[in-house]
Amino acid sequence: MNSRRADFDRFVADSTDTLLRAAYLIVWDLGEAEDLVQETLFEVARRWPRVRRMERPLGYARRILVNRALSGADRRARRRRELVVPMPPEPALSTGANDVFDGQDELMGALAALPPRQRAVLVLRYFLDLPEAEVAAALKCSLGTVKSTASRGLARLEQAMRETNDPRSIPT
Amino acid sequence: MTEQLESDLREALRARAAQVPAAAAARLSELDYRPRTRRVRPPVAIGAMASAAAAAGTLAMIISLGAGASSAFAGWTAKPTKAAPGQLAAASAACQRSQSSVAGLPLALADTRGPFTFAVYANRTSIASCMQGPSFVSLSESQSSSPVSVPADRVMLSSAHRSQRGGKAFGFAYGRTGAGVSAVALVLDDGTEVQATVDNGWFIGWWPSGAQLKAADLTTPTGSATQTFDLSSNAVIRSPQAPGGCNTNKDCPGGSASGSSAGAGSDTQGDMNTNGGGGSVGQLKGESLSSSQ
Numbered sequence: 001m002n003s004r005r006a007d008f009d010r011f012v013a014d015s016t017d018t019l020l021r022a023a024y025l026i027v028w029d030l031g032e033a034e035d036l037v038q039e040t041l042f043e044v045a046r047r048w049p050r051v052r053r054m055e056r057p058l059g060y061a062r063r064i065l066v067n068r069a070l071s072g073a074d075r076r077a078r079r080r081r082e083l084v085v086p087m088p089p090e091p092a093l094s095t096g097a098n099d100v101f102d103g104q105d106e107l108m109g110a111l112a113a114l115p116p117r118q119r120a121v122l123v124l125r126y127f128l129d130l131p132e133a134e135v136a137a138a139l140k141c142s143l144g145t146v147k148s149t150a151s152r153g154l155a156r157l158e159q160a161m162r163e164t165n166d167p168r169s170i171p172t
Numbered sequence: 173m174t175e176q177l178e179s180d181l182r183e184a185l186r187a188r189a190a191q192v193p194a195a196a197a198a199r200l201s202e203l204d205y206r207p208r209t210r211r212v213r214p215p216v217a218i219g220a221m222a223s224a225a226a227a228a229g230t231l232a233m234i235i236s237l238g239a240g241a242s243s244a245f246a247g248w249t250a251k252p253t254k255a256a257p258g259q260l261a262a263a264s265a266a267c268q269r270s271q272s273s274v275a276g277l278p279l280a281l282a283d284t285r286g287p288f289t290f291a292v293y294a295n296r297t298s299i300a301s302c303m304q305g306p307s308f309v310s311l312s313e314s315q316s317s318s319p320v321s322v323p324a325d326r327v328m329l330s331s332a333h334r335s336q337r338g339g340k341a342f343g344f345a346y347g348r349t350g351a352g353v354s355a356v357a358l359v360l361d362d363g364t365e366v367q368a369t370v371d372n373g374w375f376i377g378w379w380p381s382g383a384q385l386k387a388a389d390l391t392t393p394t395g396s397a398t399q400t401f402d403l404s405s406n407a408v409i410r411s412p413q414a415p416g417g418c419n420t421n422k423d424c425p426g427g428s429a430s431g432s433s434a435g436a437g438s439d440t441q442g443d444m445n446t447n448g449g450g451g452s453v454g455q456l457k458g459e460s461l462s463s464s465q
Contacts (some may be wrong), residue, residue, distance in 0.1 A: 012205065016201045022189075039244060041203075041205045111181075126181050154181075
């Protein structure tokens with residue numbers, strides 16, 4: 001029992017940072033990312049006796065995280081549109097954590113504009129450096145779908161970068 | 173081109189990920205994710221059964237938090253907790269950085285529940301509130317206010333509000349206490365009871381759900397009393413316009429609204445009912461008081 005608990009604590013210590021950064025890149029909001037990671041770890045804890053026997057518990061956690069992020073994307077977008085409050089619950093806080101455009105401005109802007117599923121594939125592939133098979137497992141889809149989704153995502157980024165660098169696109 | 177793009181993308185993602193504060197992951201790592209086991213002991217007497225029923229609302233909420241239903245507010249407690257060393261100072265600094273109007277107001281009262289701090293700042297003419305959690309600061313606009321006189325053994329709501337943070341609903345209420353009120357328990361429409369922080373002529377309470385404030389159980393020198401509020405979206409609660417003030421946010425683009433406003437048209441709307449314009453408790457429509465000793 002104590003060993004099982006120690007295993008879980010070690011898993012949390014080892015994986016939280018990676019999960020949080022990946023979640024942040026997928027949902028593009030730190031508060032949402034923290035919520036997702038908490039929900040994911042609660043879920044993993046609930047099934048830990050089974051999860052700890054898996055070859056890659058982190059892969060399982062990643063799958064929960066990505067599925068929750070993608071299943072909640074539409075709901076979150078809708079909620080943001082509908083939110084009507086007399087007092088702003090979340091005025092700007094200058095932590096810098098939510099500032100989107102600095103450094104690789106154009107590329108980040110284009111990435112932020114991608115559909116969540118395409119962004120998730122690119123994050124798993126190019127941030128976590130997962131092989132396509134593991135990306136497919138995380139998204140519960142086929143290898144072919146991963147390849148085509150990544151390809152479409154990259155094409156959109158390329159197109160956005162080309163338009164940004166095209167002098168004809170600069171307003172005069 | 174593709175190889176260059178892939179390389180740029182890796183670099184950009186790393187740079188973006190580096191914006192995540194290390195403290196955020198550390199905080200998440202420290203939480204207790206293990207499922208709580210609940211052992212329900214059968215009540216041994218009718219009185220015990222009544223107590224169990226009365227406590228059910230609060231218990232249900234605490235358990236749902238533990239299960240991650242409202243994990244944005246993990247660590248919340250139905251009773252105020254003692255502030256951790258430096259917690260109040262950190263919250264105050266975060267609030268003042270985020271809203272200049274807070275910086276000009278003295279602290280009236282701070283409520284701490286686990287890692288969350290809810291503070292109300294007020295002087296004779298303005299009120300502002302600020303809630304600070306492990307990864308966020310949430311502020312209300314300042315409201316105009318004028319000196320109020322709250323009858324003994326009663327409370328006056330300055331604000332009752334529902335909102336959301338990270339997709340998770342929460343509500344809060346704060347206001348002033350009349351002489352003799354030593355404790356305030358906020359009763360929500362789902363049966364949950366939230367013990368408010370009471371001091372300095374103020375009370376504050378908040379809860380991590382979309383439940384609406386229904387009543388306040390007050391402890392007074394003469395016993396206990398229940399003060400009920402009708403804060404349904406149809407209730408129109410108006411307080412007299414403060415001198416130089418206004419009654420809606422629309423009228424007060426500078427954010428000094430008093431009176432009431434309520435969002436409409438979606439299930440995520442917030443309801444705010446304030447009485448910051450100098451009215452007395454008697455002006456809260458639908459309010460009633462019952463006592464027991």
